[in-house]
Amino acid sequence: MLLALALLATGLVAGILGALLGLGGGIFLVPALTLIFGLPIRTTVGTSLVAVIATSAGVAAVAPAGRGADVSLALRLEVATAVGALAGGLAAGMISPQLLSILFALVVFLTAGYMFFKSRKKPAGDKPEKLFRQDYTPHHWPAGLSVAGLAGMISGLLGVGGGFIKVPTMYAVMGVPLGIATATSNFMVGITAAASVFIYYGRGDIHPLVVIPTALGVFAGAIVGVYILPKVRISWLRLALIGLLVLMGVQMLLKGLNG
Amino acid sequence: MRTSVRRNAEPTPAMVQALDLEQHMRRVSQVVSAAAVVLMVAGLLGTVMSGAALALPGGSVMALHDLLRLPIHPRALAAMSGGILMLALLPVLRVLLALGIYARQRVLIDALAALVVLIELLISMRAGGG
Numbered sequence: 001m002l003l004a005l006a007l008l009a010t011g012l013v014a015g016i017l018g019a020l021l022g023l024g025g026g027i028f029l030v031p032a033l034t035l036i037f038g039l040p041i042r043t044t045v046g047t048s049l050v051a052v053i054a055t056s057a058g059v060a061a062v063a064p065a066g067r068g069a070d071v072s073l074a075l076r077l078e079v080a081t082a083v084g085a086l087a088g089g090l091a092a093g094m095i096s097p098q099l100l101s102i103l104f105a106l107v108v109f110l111t112a113g114y115m116f117f118k119s120r121k122k123p124a125g126d127k128p129e130k131l132f133r134q135d136y137t138p139h140h141w142p143a144g145l146s147v148a149g150l151a152g153m154i155s156g157l158l159g160v161g162g163g164f165i166k167v168p169t170m171y172a173v174m175g176v177p178l179g180i181a182t183a184t185s186n187f188m189v190g191i192t193a194a195a196s197v198f199i200y201y202g203r204g205d206i207h208p209l210v211v212i213p214t215a216l217g218v219f220a221g222a223i224v225g226v227y228i229l230p231k232v233r234i235s236w237l238r239l240a241l242i243g244l245l246v247l248m249g250v251q252m253l254l255k256g257l258n259g
Numbered sequence: 260m261r262t263s264v265r266r267n268a269e270p271t272p273a274m275v276q277a278l279d280l281e282q283h284m285r286r287v288s289q290v291v292s293a294a295a296v297v298l299m300v301a302g303l304l305g306t307v308m309s310g311a312a313l314a315l316p317g318g319s320v321m322a323l324h325d326l327l328r329l330p331i332h333p334r335a336l337a338a339m340s341g342g343i344l345m346l347a348l349l350p351v352l353r354v355l356l357a358l359g360i361y362a363r364q365r366v367l368i369d370a371l372a373a374l375v376v377l378i379e380l381l382i383s384m385r386a387g388g389g
Contacts, residue, residue, distance in 0.1 A: 001307055050343060054292070057349050061288040071280055071357055075372040082379040090386065134274070187353075191376065194350035195383045201320060201347065202387030208339035209306070209317030212299045215346075 007213040010036070011051065015221020018055075020232060021241060025218040026052055026160040027111050030104060031248040034255070039210065041097045041104070046200035047211045048159030049193040051218040056161075056190030058219045059226075069187030070180050073138055073170075078188055080145040081152035081162075082195040088156025089196030093203055101256030104158050108249035111164050112242045138174040147173075148188075156196035161189035280360050284353050291352060295345040302338030309335065320344075322388055351380050 010032050011025070018025035026048040033044040060069075092100065138144070147169040151162030163185040170181035200206055321340040358373035 004303065004307070050346060053346055053350060057288045057292040057346065060353075061285055061292060069281075071277070071284075072361075072366075072369045072372075075354070075357060075369060075376055078376045079372055079379075082376055082383075086379060086383050086386070089383070191350040191354060191380070194347055195380055197347050198384045198387030200387075201344070202322070204319035206320045206343060207317050208299070208302065208320055208336070208343060211343060212303045212339060216296070216299070 004209070004213040007033075007037070007210060008217040011214040011217020011219075012221040012224070013217075015051075015055065015218035015223075016225040016228070017221075017241060018218070019222045019225020020228075020237060021115060025055065025221065026158075027108060027164075027245070028248070029214065029218065030159050031108065031252050033210070033214070034101070035248070035251050037210075041100045042092060042200070042203075042205045043207055043210060045092065045100070045157075045159035046197070046205040047207070047214050049155075049197040049200060050206065050211045051215040052155075052159070052161050052193040053190050053197065054215045054219040055222045056186055056193070058222060059186050060190070069184040070176070071187065073176065074184045074187045074191075076141075077144060077148040077166075077170075077184075078191050080149035081155075081188060081192045084149040084152025084154075085156035085192045085195035086152075086199070088153040088158075089199035090156075091153075092157050092196075093199070098256045100158070101252050105249045105253035105256060107154060107158055107160060108245050108252060112245040112249065114164050114168070115238060115242050115245070118238075133177050136175055136177055136180075138170070138176055140173050140175075144169060144174045152192050152195070155189070155192045156199075159193075161185070162192065163189060276360070276364055280357060283356055283360065287352055287356060288349065291345060291349045295342045295349070298338045298342030298345065300342075302335045302340075302342060305335030305338065351377070351384075354380065 011029065014025035014028040014032060017028050029048045029051060030041070030044045033039045033047060034041050039047075147165055151165045154160060154165070155162045163182075166185045166188065167178075167181050170176040170184060171178050176184070197206070318336070320343060321336055354373055354377050358370055358377060361367075361370035361373055
């Protein structure tokens with residue numbers, strides 16, 4: 001029972017941190033379950049994928065009308081993302097846990113770099129940007145589809161949503177407003193995770209005693225995070241969490257290198 | 260190429276249809292995720308109450324084909340596996356819903372994209388032993 005509560009608390013913290021930083025909880029969840037609970041990385045990736053689906057479903061269930069995803073854009077990009085996720089899910093069963101840990105560490109470092117870049121970037125112009133403006137036309141589809149495929153591969157392989165790649169690409173490359181890009185990414189990560197979770201399910205990498213408390217914790221944490229977001233000074237928190245990500249990345253790298 | 264539903268600030272028929280799709284998806288997400296959570300929590304409580312010694316990571320989920328032969332398996336494990344499976348199937352349902360609505364609206368490019376994604380998800384289920 002204590003273990004279930006500890007997993008619930010871990011999921012809750014990962015969900016809150018993920019929501020505060022605009023990331024899925026997986027980037028915190030996989031290292032936490034691997035390093036603190038000593039679980040095999042494939043089990044933690046499978047757990048993270050179920051948590052990603054739960055969070056995507058939860059946000060879809062409570063999102064206000066008109067603030068939802070651009071389903072049309074999501075499905076077109078998902079054609080490439082789902083292929084990547086399928087390939088990533090299959091590849092995860094063939095490569096060693098050590099290599100998976102090293103790859104995860106690299107993605108953690110990239111995420112920390114992205115967060116650092118985001119924290120230093122000043123908004124352009126005097127007028128605040130409309131997050132959900134409707135008059136846009138997505139462009140640069142080849143670049144968007146390529147990045148979506150890569151994000152799917154990373155998701156299937158490592159159990160993270162890949163929003164840290166998709167949102168900046170939709171926003172900066174394809175010209176989608178930031179609010180819609182974020183909502184669309186959230187819609188997509190559920191489908192992407194589903195494209196690889198069945199492979200983990202069939203391989204026996206989904207363990208209910210780990211998955212259920214953790215996914216419930218992440219789901220609740222994501223909702224709590226959305227509510228406390230306006231009350232938190234995000235700049236200091238972001239810097240602290242970049243430090244935490246780097247620390248976890250180093251631990252995962254060492255775990256991979258030392259076996 | 261552009262998406263078909265988010266073009267103008269005016270409430271065009273396309274935007275109304277997009278909101279309609281959004282509402283349907285919200286309803287499906289609410290019903291299926293609530294049912295999945297109830298099943299998972301019931302199964303987890305059943306396992307904890309049974310007094311079995313719990314150690315991580317514990318047993319794996321039931322295989323997809325075994326879920327169809329429920330009576331021969333422990334009910335708590337079946338409930339937990341069924342809840343997880345239901346949650347995993349939710350994105351498939353959302354894509355199916357989008358396919359149906361886009362096909363009804365004759366938005367062929369989006370219906371085709373939804374169909375391709377649905378086929379990819381079915382291939383994934385097949386690869387997972389479904």
